[in-house]
Amino acid sequence: MSTLHADSAPGAKTENPLRVLVVDDEPDTAAAHAAFVNRVAGFTAAAIAGNGQQALHLLATAHQQGAPFDLVLLDMTLPDLHGIDVAKRMRGRGLTTDIIAITAVRDLAVVRSAVATGITQYLIKPFTFAVFAEKLENHRRFIASMRSTGPDASQASLDTAFSALRTASASTTLPKGLIPETLAQISEHLHAGAGTAYSATELAEELGMSRVTARRYLEYLADTRAAVKQPRHGTRGRPEYEYRSV
Numbered sequence: 001m002s003t004l005h006a007d008s009a010p011g012a013k014t015e016n017p018l019r020v021l022v023v024d025d026e027p028d029t030a031a032a033h034a035a036f037v038n039r040v041a042g043f044t045a046a047a048i049a050g051n052g053q054q055a056l057h058l059l060a061t062a063h064q065q066g067a068p069f070d071l072v073l074l075d076m077t078l079p080d081l082h083g084i085d086v087a088k089r090m091r092g093r094g095l096t097t098d099i100i101a102i103t104a105v106r107d108l109a110v111v112r113s114a115v116a117t118g119i120t121q122y123l124i125k126p127f128t129f130a131v132f133a134e135k136l137e138n139h140r141r142f143i144a145s146m147r148s149t150g151p152d153a154s155q156a157s158l159d160t161a162f163s164a165l166r167t168a169s170a171s172t173t174l175p176k177g178l179i180p181e182t183l184a185q186i187s188e189h190l191h192a193g194a195g196t197a198y199s200a201t202e203l204a205e206e207l208g209m210s211r212v213t214a215r216r217y218l219e220y221l222a223d224t225r226a227a228v229k230q231p232r233h234g235t236r237g238r239p240e241y242e243y244r245s246v
Contacts, residue, residue: 017042017043017044018042018043018044018070018071018139018140018143019044019046019062019067019068019069019070019071020034020037020043020044020045020046020069020070020071020072020073021046021047021048021049021055021058021059021062021069021071021072021073021097022034022037022045022047022048022049022073023048023049023050023051023052023054023055023072023073023074023075023078023083023086024048024050024073024075024078024102025050025051025075025077025078025079027050029075030048030050031048033045033073033102033132034048036129036132036133037073037136039129039133039188040132040133040136040137040188040191041188041191041192042140042191043071043136043140046062046069047062047069051078051079051080051081052078052080052081052082052083052085052086052089053080053081055072055074055086056086056089056090056093059072059090059095059097060093060095063095068095068097069097070097070098070143071097071098071099071100071136071139072090072097072098072099072100073100073102073123074086074087074099074100074101074102074119075102075103076101076102076103077103077104083101083103084113084117087099087117087118087119088117091117091118096118098120098139098143099117099118099119099120100119100120100121100122100123100135100136100139101119101121101122101123102123102125103122103123103124103125104124104125104126120139120142121135121138121139123135128180128181129181129184130180130181130183130184131180133184133187133188134180134184137187137191137226140191141225141226175220177216178216178217178220182209182213182217183217183220183221185207186203186207186214186217186218186221187221187226187227187245189203189206189207190203190221190227190243190244190245191245193244193245195244195245196244197230197232197242197243197244198218198242198243198244199232199240199241199242199243200212200214200215200218200241200243201214203218203243218243221243222243226245227243227244227245228243228244228245229241229242229243230242
């Protein structure tokens with residue numbers, strides 16, 4: 001087992017990122033997933049566990065120390081426990097940390113069991129960084145929506161929160177001409193800006209693309225509520241819009 005601390009994890013981009021526990025028995029795969037986590041703004045790979053028992057121990061210890069993990073990336077085929085058993089034991093011990101299942105298993109019965117244990121999202125191996133990043137972005141939006149509802153959630157606020165987790169893969173839903181990798185790049189840049197608002201021109205200059213291209217992706221993010229669009233005040237002539245992460 002190797003452990004990464006949030007204050008020293010490479011690639012951590014925010015002051016208080018969501019702490020992720022990566023669980024996988026293949027060291028190279030675990031390291032690759034941790035590196036993926038650290039590439040997504042707002043997340044840090046805080047620890048790695050090589051099996052189910054280690055994962056449960058890390059989760060319990062973090063909870064006792066008052067610094068619980070925010071998310072578990074859980075491999076389903078571990079050497080000691082099945083991922084679903086890990087999830088069941090977590091819930092049985094009162095550990096409510098959200099889980100994203102990562103597996104090469106496509107058996108629908110396993111998927112149904114995963115959902116029944118409270119696993120919120122499912123990643124099928126192999127996957128690209130763009131798909132991986134989308135799952136984390138979905139989770140981040142879900143957490144943000146849940147935290148903004150207050151103690152008494154309305155039906156509308158719950159629908160908004162859970163809709164973030166139901167977002168289909170960008171590779172199948174993007175409008176013609178939009179590329180998942182470019183969308184992930186722009187989305188990550190917005191989140192890395194820690195609330196900074198960009199115009200299409202500013203974003204295009206920073207990422208080395210045309211203003212028209214940047215604007216198309218920004219408009220898509222705004223339409224899908226992955227970014228906030230608002231008029232920029234104080235500009236003359238045609239109104240200019242700016243975009244920031246949610």
